Amino acid sequence: MLYLSLFWEYLKNYAKTRLTYRADFWIEVLSDLLFQGVNLIFILIVFQQTESLGGWSEAEVVFVYGFFMVPFGIFGTFFNLWNFADRYIAKGEMDRILTRPAHNLFQVTLENMDPPSLFGSFIGILIMAISWGQLDLVFHWWYVPMMALLTLGAVLIYMGLYTALTAISFYSDAPTGILPLMYNIQNYGRYPVNIYSRIIRFVLTWVLPFAFVGIIPASYFLDAKHDDMASLALYTPLVGVIVFAIGLFVWNTGVKRYRGAGS
Amino acid sequence: MSRLAIDVQDLRKQFKVQNNRAGLGGALKDLFKREYREVTAVKDITFQIPQGEICGYIGENGAGKSTTIKMLTGILVPTSGQLRVNGFVPHKEREKFVKEIGVVFGQRSQLWWDIGVIESFQLLRKVYRVPEADFRRRLDELVERLQLGELLNRPVRKLSLGQRMRCELVASLLHNPSILFLDEPTIGLDIIVKTEIREFLKGMNKEHGTTILLTTHDLQDIEALCSRVIMLDDGRIIYDGGLEDLKSRWSKGREIKFQFGSAVTTDRLRTLTEGLTGVSWTLENGVEAAMWLPNEINVSDALARVVGSSVDIRDIKIMETNTDEIVRAIYQSGSAETKAAAAAALEDDTAISGAARS
Numbered sequence: 123m124l125y126l127s128l129f130w131e132y133l134k135n136y137a138k139t140r141l142t143y144r145a146d147f148w149i150e151v152l153s154d155l156l157f158q159g160v161n162l163i164f165i166l167i168v169f170q171q172t173e174s175l176g177g178w179s180e181a182e183v184v185f186v187y188g189f190f191m192v193p194f195g196i197f198g199t200f201f202n203l204w205n206f207a208d209r210y211i212a213k214g215e216m217d218r219i220l221t222r223p224a225h226n227l228f229q230v231t232l233e234n235m236d237p238p239s240l241f242g243s244f245i246g247i248l249i250m251a252i253s254w255g256q257l258d259l260v261f262h263w264w265y266v267p268m269m270a271l272l273t274l275g276a277v278l279i280y281m282g283l284y285t286a287l288t289a290i291s292f293y294s295d296a297p298t299g300i301l302p303l304m305y306n307i308q309n310y311g312r313y314p315v316n317i318y319s320r321i322i323r324f325v326l327t328w329v330l331p332f333a334f335v336g337i338i339p340a341s342y343f344l345d346a347k348h349d350d351m352a353s354l355a356l357y358t359p360l361v362g363v364i365v366f367a368i369g370l371f372v373w374n375t376g377v378k379r380y381r382g383a384g385s
Numbered sequence: 386m387s388r389l390a391i392d393v394q395d396l397r398k399q400f401k402v403q404n405n406r407a408g409l410g411g412a413l414k415d416l417f418k419r420e421y422r423e424v425t426a427v428k429d430i431t432f433q434i435p436q437g438e439i440c441g442y443i444g445e446n447g448a449g450k451s452t453t454i455k456m457l458t459g460i461l462v463p464t465s466g467q468l469r470v471n472g473f474v475p476h477k478e479r480e481k482f483v484k485e486i487g488v489v490f491g492q493r494s495q496l497w498w499d500i501g502v503i504e505s506f507q508l509l510r511k512v513y514r515v516p517e518a519d520f521r522r523r524l525d526e527l528v529e530r531l532q533l534g535e536l537l538n539r540p541v542r543k544l545s546l547g548q549r550m551r552c553e554l555v556a557s558l559l560h561n562p563s564i565l566f567l568d569e570p571t572i573g574l575d576i577i578v579k580t581e582i583r584e585f586l587k588g589m590n591k592e593h594g595t596t597i598l599l600t601t602h603d604l605q606d607i608e609a610l611c612s613r614v615i616m617l618d619d620g621r622i623i624y625d626g627g628l629e630d631l632k633s634r635w636s637k638g639r640e641i642k643f644q645f646g647s648a649v650t651t652d653r654l655r656t657l658t659e660g661l662t663g664v665s666w667t668l669e670n671g672v673e674a675a676m677w678l679p680n681e682i683n684v685s686d687a688l689a690r691v692v693g694s695s696v697d698i699r700d701i702k703i704m705e706t707n708t709d710e711i712v713r714a715i716y717q718s719g720s721a722e723t724k725a726a727a728a729a730a731l732e733d734d735t736a737i738s739g740a741a742r743s
Binding site: 124127128131132135138139214215216217218220221222223224225229378379380381382 | 479511
């Protein structure tokens, strides 16, 4: 309850400060969507060369991409910590966070909220709706709560992984380029993982479970494939909870090692 | 017996610092094998602060003041030792603990840069879960005392340093904390704001019984506020006690200023105090002179000599020893060893006087 009302307060303050710079706001939305658009065009180009990708049709892969955009947009809204090491550790702003009575990770994420990312989620829903029509799929009412549950699981996976990776800055003075690397790896999870080698497939499913953010949960709504990825779909929330718990643990342990900035 | 606000036992903090070797070759070596050395910022310090006390925490830059404050406020985890503040172990029960303390770091803002001051306060009200009615009452009181009225709607980035610092104080007190930690609260402020802040802190302490621990480089803060001083040097406590004690222990003598009715000469004055070893005179102008006398000599003895003579005295002023000078003398008294020796000598002193008393 407290955290919900805090969320609302921070959101109001975000609105007050950021909406005054309207142009800035729309440019951010536009550049976000442009980035996603390029990815989508890439998929379309691939399918000009081939009919199917590991047994998946164009409309199906586009649907998966649409699904992926929903948790990704939510994740981007709440987790905008790309400058964490610099701002909170090198400049010592973590001091301020740690002397306030709310969980420190929660405060940090709220302070850096980025609601424009949420537009990506809306576009994702739109893409799914369009490919749904193209694929001629049936629609059950319980797909809606199921979609919400799987999305929640996917968001938790992202949150957990990036929380753990961001927490590296507590352990190392100069965090390496691991975040951009990860940002590239995550993209593999949007394509049918059976097109990769067994090792990469294993890594994407069980080590850095990016497959659980795109292809696996999305396959739940599509026609069954021969390797039946959909059977794993219902594990998405469980994987989400586990990954998030690990991320939180790494973070909380890291905070104990925080040294502050000299002053 | 009053409860202890802060109880510190053998508190120690070590940092691992990377040794950077010089030059390109060194950088390459560092890439493969790093060398670390342990730096002990705070070396087994022990002290207690009862509730309602204002305690000054002083020392040179790098003496370990900020590190101690950060451990006391739960930001840093101590390497060893026991620590209880308000009955909590700060870094363990952080979120519960920080609800009852207020923190102001002079060098760093606690407020949100872009939003209006009042909005920052509202956000803090939510974070600290202060009921609306309490918040209103408290805010009104603080705003009136620090005269913030017209500042409340401005964004923090448009405030002057003095205005910002007053807002920081309000922000740290909105939830009515029982302990207030101030890390250099008056740094960079002009004398008027400094005085205002000192008066305000004194009032808070008197009316609400707020315990205050402050670090400062401005000894006038200490003189104005603190009944007690803890002095830190190189991670160790070299003095813990009253300000008056500090003065009398470390000062070597006093100064008495005279104003005479007619011109005098140094020779004439010297003959007056002949036989009193250590007494010296400096003539400031024809009719004003200062006499310096070591602690071993009674003020009354020396005064009697001068007053009893035939010189015409218009005014006498006994000068208090200035804390600034004393502290500077301690800082400058050479290496840490001599300071430690001096501190040890002091302890012997107290041991002897203690023994004599019993």
